[in-house]
Amino acid sequence: xxxxxxxxxxxxxxxxxxxxxxxxxxxxxxxxxxxxxxxxxxxxxxxxxxxxxxxxxxxxxxxxxxxxxxxxxxxxxxxxxxxxxxxxxxxxxxxxxxxxxxxxxxxxxxxxxxxxxxxxxxxxxxxxxxxxxxxxxxxxxxxxxxxxxxxxxxxxxxxxxxxxxxxxxxxxxxxxxxxxxxxxxxxxxxxxxxxxxxxxxxxxxxxxxxxxxxxxxxxxxxxxxxxxxx
Numbered sequence: 001x002x003x004x005x006x007x008x009x010x011x012x013x014x015x016x017x018x019x020x021x022x023x024x025x026x027x028x029x030x031x032x033x034x035x036x037x038x039x040x041x042x043x044x045x046x047x048x049x050x051x052x053x054x055x056x057x058x059x060x061x062x063x064x065x066x067x068x069x070x071x072x073x074x075x076x077x078x079x080x081x082x083x084x085x086x087x088x089x090x091x092x093x094x095x096x097x098x099x100x101x102x103x104x105x106x107x108x109x110x111x112x113x114x115x116x117x118x119x120x121x122x123x124x125x126x127x128x129x130x131x132x133x134x135x136x137x138x139x140x141x142x143x144x145x146x147x148x149x150x151x152x153x154x155x156x157x158x159x160x161x162x163x164x165x166x167x168x169x170x171x172x173x174x175x176x177x178x179x180x181x182x183x184x185x186x187x188x189x190x191x192x193x194x195x196x197x198x199x200x201x202x203x204x205x206x207x208x209x210x211x212x213x214x215x216x217x218x219x220x221x222x223x224x225x226x227x228x229x230x
Contacts, residue, residue: 187206
């Protein structure tokens, strides 16, 4: 599949994953003009990295526009490199050297959003063993695809919670139950340190879904604004 067609397929998958009220967008990073306001804070970066950064900001602005926020500003990075979303909004960006994507929502609806795009044919067995929790071995079965899905879902969780609680998390500190057919997952184990850190929330407040296309997995984690809201 050509890159442009695959970007459209990825966007279609992403739109099918996001819950109500979440905007989404996907584009190619290759060939983007990363100059002007899109280049803020990228001095000294390689051209490829600058294009990924620019593509991520383009996707974020389009995701915000999809939910009515037309004046998103530059989405400059904070001291830890996270995008500064407009007041009252939250979102997440993911990219690689070919594709960029983003999601955005209002904080009255979503307390956190985490998006991750990963290739499913890159993770090696040694790395997979660091990703997979012992409770996940029946799902993993030594397969690269399943390890990649777990990696991506855990990255999405990290990105959903970090802007709010700034919790660094190791892969070994959580376990997921994954439904490969339905593209859903749920937390079955979360380390005590993380449970204490998520400030009144419980693991089931974090919702997960994912989609597959050729050699990529798109994973989404979200946290509703109100605890326990279905």
